[in-house]
Amino acid sequence: MTTQEERIDIFEGFRKGMHYFLSSYQLPEGTKHRKSSIAHRLALCLSAEFPSYFVDIDTNGADIIVWDGEDDIKLALFWSEQYMTEKEKGKALDFHKAKDPGLTLGFTMLPDRPWLLVYRFESEYVEYLHIDKESFADEVLRQRFLEDKDEGQLRLLLRKKRDRKVTG
Numbered sequence: 001m002t003t004q005e006e007r008i009d010i011f012e013g014f015r016k017g018m019h020y021f022l023s024s025y026q027l028p029e030g031t032k033h034r035k036s037s038i039a040h041r042l043a044l045c046l047s048a049e050f051p052s053y054f055v056d057i058d059t060n061g062a063d064i065i066v067w068d069g070e071d072d073i074k075l076a077l078f079w080s081e082q083y084m085t086e087k088e089k090g091k092a093l094d095f096h097k098a099k100d101p102g103l104t105l106g107f108t109m110l111p112d113r114p115w116l117l118v119y120r121f122e123s124e125y126v127e128y129l130h131i132d133k134e135s136f137a138d139e140v141l142r143q144r145f146l147e148d149k150d151e152g153q154l155r156l157l158l159r160k161k162r163d164r165k166v167t168g
Contacts, residue, residue, distance in 0.1 A: 002074075002102035010066075010075050010103045017046035018116065019136050022109075035081075039063050042077075050074065061095050073101035080108050084119060089126065093146075096121045 002010075025041050039057040043064050047055040050066045053074060059065050066075040076099065078084070078092040084106050096104035106119035114134065120127040128141040 007103050011105075013046070013049035013066075014075060014077075014103075014105060015131065015136055015138070017042070017049045018107075018131070020048065021045040022133055035063070039079075042079075046075075060099065061091070065101070067101075073099055074103070076101040076104045078104075078106040080106070082110070083108055083117065089119065089121075092119070093121050093126070097123060 021042050024045065036057060043055045043057050046064065046066060053066045054069045055064065055066050057064050060073075060076075062076040063079055064075075064077040065073050067073040076092070076095055078088060078095070080088055084092075089106060092104055092106045095101075104121040106121065108117045110117065115130040115132050118129040118131055118138070120129065125143045125145045127143045129138050130141060131138045
């Protein structure tokens with residue numbers, strides 16, 4: 001069982017690896033890339049953050065895993081070039097429940113957005129986060145409990161504008 005402190009360290013390793021990836025590899029926009037070639041580049045960037053573990057692609061059903069080569073999976077990653085579909089999220093959640101990794105994340109690297117959308121899978125809920133591509137600050141958008149029906153669109157917590165009172 002992974003402690004909360006270990007999960008924070010694993011998430012920080014993910015953030016640092018993604019920062020290195022985004023600052024080192026410029027993907028030409030408008031061109032398709034093989035998912036495995038991008039996963040390989042990501043794995044190389046993540047391996048520097050997890051020197052005591054193996055970082056493998058397309059293993060055990062995950063796109064990338066950080067593990068000891070046996071049963072101890074520290075990080076499982078699932079990613080998509082666009083928003084993750086319900087089927088992709090289901091696959092990540094099933095993996096999380098079956099393999100019990102320290103941390104299971106899904107993410108999208110939308111080229112026209114200044115942030116990464118990250119999905120953190122837990123046994124009871126999915127948490128949605130934004131990670132700014134420049135500062136790498138993260139912001140929790142919402143949590144969706146699994147028993148709740150997903151309406152497909154995130155409800156962002158935006159401040160409501162107040163109507164100005166007209167005096168006269």
